[in-house]
Amino acid sequence: xxxxxxxxxxxxxxxxxxxxxxxxxxxxxxxxxxxxxxxxxxxxxxxxxxxxxxxxxxxxxxxxxxxxxxxxxxxxxxxxxxxxxxxxxxxxxxxxxxxxxxxxxxxxxxxxxxxxxxxxxxxxxxxxxxxxxxxxxxxxxxxxxxx
Numbered sequence: 001x002x003x004x005x006x007x008x009x010x011x012x013x014x015x016x017x018x019x020x021x022x023x024x025x026x027x028x029x030x031x032x033x034x035x036x037x038x039x040x041x042x043x044x045x046x047x048x049x050x051x052x053x054x055x056x057x058x059x060x061x062x063x064x065x066x067x068x069x070x071x072x073x074x075x076x077x078x079x080x081x082x083x084x085x086x087x088x089x090x091x092x093x094x095x096x097x098x099x100x101x102x103x104x105x106x107x108x109x110x111x112x113x114x115x116x117x118x119x120x121x122x123x124x125x126x127x128x129x130x131x132x133x134x135x136x137x138x139x140x141x142x143x144x145x146x147x
Contacts (some may be wrong), residue, residue, distance in 0.1 A: 030054045031092045031110065032069070033146040039096055039103040041066060042078040043122050049074065053094075053108060062117055064108065080108065080117035088114050092146035097121075097139040099128040106141070 030052040037048050049068045056063040056077065068074035095107035095116075104125045109116040121129070132139060 031094075031108065031146050033092070033094050033144050035094070035144055037103055039105055040122065040124070041105040041119065042076045043124070044076045046074050046076065047071075064117065066105070078105075078119055080119055082115045083107070083118045085109065085114055085116050088112060089116075094144045094146065096142045096144070097125065097129075098142050099125075099132060099139050102128065103142065 031054075032050070032052045034050050035046075035048055039046055039048075046066070046068065050070055051066055051068055053064055053066045056065055062082075063077060063079050065077050066075060089109045089111055092111050093109040094105065095109065096103040097106045104121065105119050106121075107116050107118050129139065
């Protein structure tokens, strides 16, 4: 009887955790961040400002939309792929690759998730990465903690 009760309790806890995770990943849920520098995503340069990122749909190859909260014309849609993080983040974080004074959105980490969303690098980012590698340099990772 104790084993059955333990299994029911563990099952209930797992269901609650899965439901909380699904809620954080719903298409209407937004991550908000103040980005203090111009950056590139999907071939577009977006100015520094207040942004929100939302899922476009429930598809596993998650497409995301980033848009400037103050200027609706500054937006871009982009696709990501899942990557496992070493530790679960307690906050939403945007990670950028910095090449000199040029920033590219690289990863979106959602609080409470062990899987982050990695942004596919653009042609220009791949070119900058090759140039830096030929000089034995690597891009700097810059993290912006979301509001």
